[in-house]
């Protein structure tokens with residue numbers, strides 16, 4: 001029997017990206033459920049971390065976050081080491097983690113699940129890159145706008161096939177590099193266009209999981225190297241997504257799993273962590289299995 005939620009802190013990013021009423025929706029759902037709640041409004045980067053730390057000290061029953069992946073990540077950073085469950089109320093323009101966990105994008109629906117107790121705990125792996133934590137993953141060498149999902153609206157309109165054609169075009173512009181990859185002590189050298197280290201199956205450039213084998217609770221990070229931008233790669237990606245199986249074509253995509261990973265490339269490529277462009281190379285990362293308990297829909 002899980003502990004009944006009676007008192008929560010809700011970290012709210014009012015600039016999250018969705019134009020909607022926030023407080024009345026949360027308030028009426030919590031009132032109905034008899035949950036006492038306190039709202040904490042973020043004003044600048046880092047506020048979410050401090051609010052989450054304070055909530056942990058106060059031993060609240062759950063920490064809810066209204067915002068996008070960035071706000072969720074801040075809350076998680078402040079919650080590391082605590083077993084207080086996290087509730088995601090999707091409010092941002094990018095909600096990759098909520099999508100991955102099957103949390104409804106509608107605030108009212110997400111609040112109702114919490115209010116009616118239709119949520120269950122799920123352990124969530126968190127990635128660590130130097131001093132920072134990440135939830136979705138890291139990509140090396142992929143065009144910034146492809147990953148950041150700047151054209152999400154367009155993508156939804158043009159559909160997934162058109163999207164992959166444009167992704168393939170973007171990939172074709174990339175120059176092949178040599179990746180030096182170390183996974184749990186074992187070294188690999190492979191040529192390719194882009195390298196992705198994924199915690200979630202959908203890494204922000206598609207709302208559909210890139211690969212069903214990628215699991216946020218298996219204690220492993222998935223390392224993928226796309227080797228060629230050919231029409232077969234396009235076909236490979238579509239089959240992976242539509243048929244939910246991975247054609248084992250190692251000429252096109254190399255795939256490994258591991259707990260401690262380091263990647264460098266010659267020549268160096270751009271690195272993105274949770275959609276944010278970083279300069280750091282080499283990429284030295286590890287996974288912290290089940291670092292956070294997140295509440296997800298029971299169904």
Ligand SMILES: [Mg+2]
Pocket residue numbers: 125198199214215216217218219220221222
């Ligand atoms: Mg995993």
